[in-house]
Amino acid sequence: MNEAMQGEKPWEWSEARWRGIVGRARGGRSLAPRVWPEGAQCAVALSFDADHETIPLRDNDESPMRISQGQYGARQGVPRIRRLLARHGCPATFFYPAVSALLHSEEVRGVVGEGHEIGIHSWIHENNTSLPPGAERELTFRAADTLEKITGRRPVGIRTASWDFSADTLDVIRELGLLYDSSLMADDDPYEIEDGGQPTGIVELPPEWIRDDAVYFNMLRFSGLRPYTPPSAVEEIFRAEFDGALAEGGVFLLTMHPHIIGHRSRIVLLDRLIEHMKASGKVWFATHEQLATWCKQQAA
Numbered sequence: 001m002n003e004a005m006q007g008e009k010p011w012e013w014s015e016a017r018w019r020g021i022v023g024r025a026r027g028g029r030s031l032a033p034r035v036w037p038e039g040a041q042c043a044v045a046l047s048f049d050a051d052h053e054t055i056p057l058r059d060n061d062e063s064p065m066r067i068s069q070g071q072y073g074a075r076q077g078v079p080r081i082r083r084l085l086a087r088h089g090c091p092a093t094f095f096y097p098a099v100s101a102l103l104h105s106e107e108v109r110g111v112v113g114e115g116h117e118i119g120i121h122s123w124i125h126e127n128n129t130s131l132p133p134g135a136e137r138e139l140t141f142r143a144a145d146t147l148e149k150i151t152g153r154r155p156v157g158i159r160t161a162s163w164d165f166s167a168d169t170l171d172v173i174r175e176l177g178l179l180y181d182s183s184l185m186a187d188d189d190p191y192e193i194e195d196g197g198q199p200t201g202i203v204e205l206p207p208e209w210i211r212d213d214a215v216y217f218n219m220l221r222f223s224g225l226r227p228y229t230p231p232s233a234v235e236e237i238f239r240a241e242f243d244g245a246l247a248e249g250g251v252f253l254l255t256m257h258p259h260i261i262g263h264r265s266r267i268v269l270l271d272r273l274i275e276h277m278k279a280s281g282k283v284w285f286a287t288h289e290q291l292a293t294w295c296k297q298q299a300a
């Protein structure tokens with residue numbers, strides 16, 4: 001892009017320009033399968049973004065208070081989540097910023113030992129769209145290497161921190177040879193990412209803010225951000241999203257954070273939600289990797 005084009009206002013853009021922007025990392029063919037394993041009627045993919053201390057670190061905030069909120073995710077959140085998943089026999093995917101995985105290596109290995117998947121989630125929860133040129137590639141590769149070193153297995157999937165997807169993210173994902181991404185939102189169900197009209201072979205497992213605990217429960221002392229939604233209302237929203245997925249035979253993908261969902265008043269909503277899903281019929285609980293692998297195979 002030359003300098004003159006950069007200075008153009010959106011209403012001055014050529015058709016080629018706006019078509020080019022829209023064509024990046026775009027939703028391609030649907031990968032919603034006709035059937036699910038074990039005769040299930042829908043798929044459930046639970047994910048936990050184990051950010052822990054990396055949110056204040058990313059913000060250059062050295063306050064022990066904010067860092068302690070992150071540590072809560074490791075001290076109370078993850079243990080409660082692991083007990084809950086073990087009791088229900090549900091596999092899940094844990095996305096770790098590399099710095100969080102380095103701070104809590106034993107936790108990561110414990111999670112892997114219980115059959116859960118570990119996915120890439122940035123280096124220190126940096127925002128991809130605000131990085132200098134080249135940094136995103138270097139940090140994402142370093143994150144993948146770090147997780148591999150800790151777990152003994154190379155991760156096959158990524159969720160960008162804050163779902164912040166830059167114009168370069170897809171190239172980094174392709175270069176890493178990943179199976180799937182879980183940051184883009186063009187559908188309810190899995191799809192293949194296209195780039196400039198060309199299929200990439202990368203499976204997108206779409207998240208959504210609607211199905212994210214942080215949206216409803218986050219709180220910042222020095223801003224107007226407060227958790228106004230009670231856990232019962234969040235449970236109602238998540239249930240309605242699941243019920244819709246069940247009715248359509250699709251995917252219910254839920255994003256949670258140990259330091260947010262892991263509190264006493266909230267973990268019980270996840271417990272009841274899993275009970276509801278199990279009671280609703282035949283549900284396939286899968287890691288993101290299992291889900292992406294199935295959808296890609298069925299579409300082949």
Ligand SMILES: [Zn+2]
Pocket residue numbers: 049050051121125161162
């Ligand atoms: Zn995160």
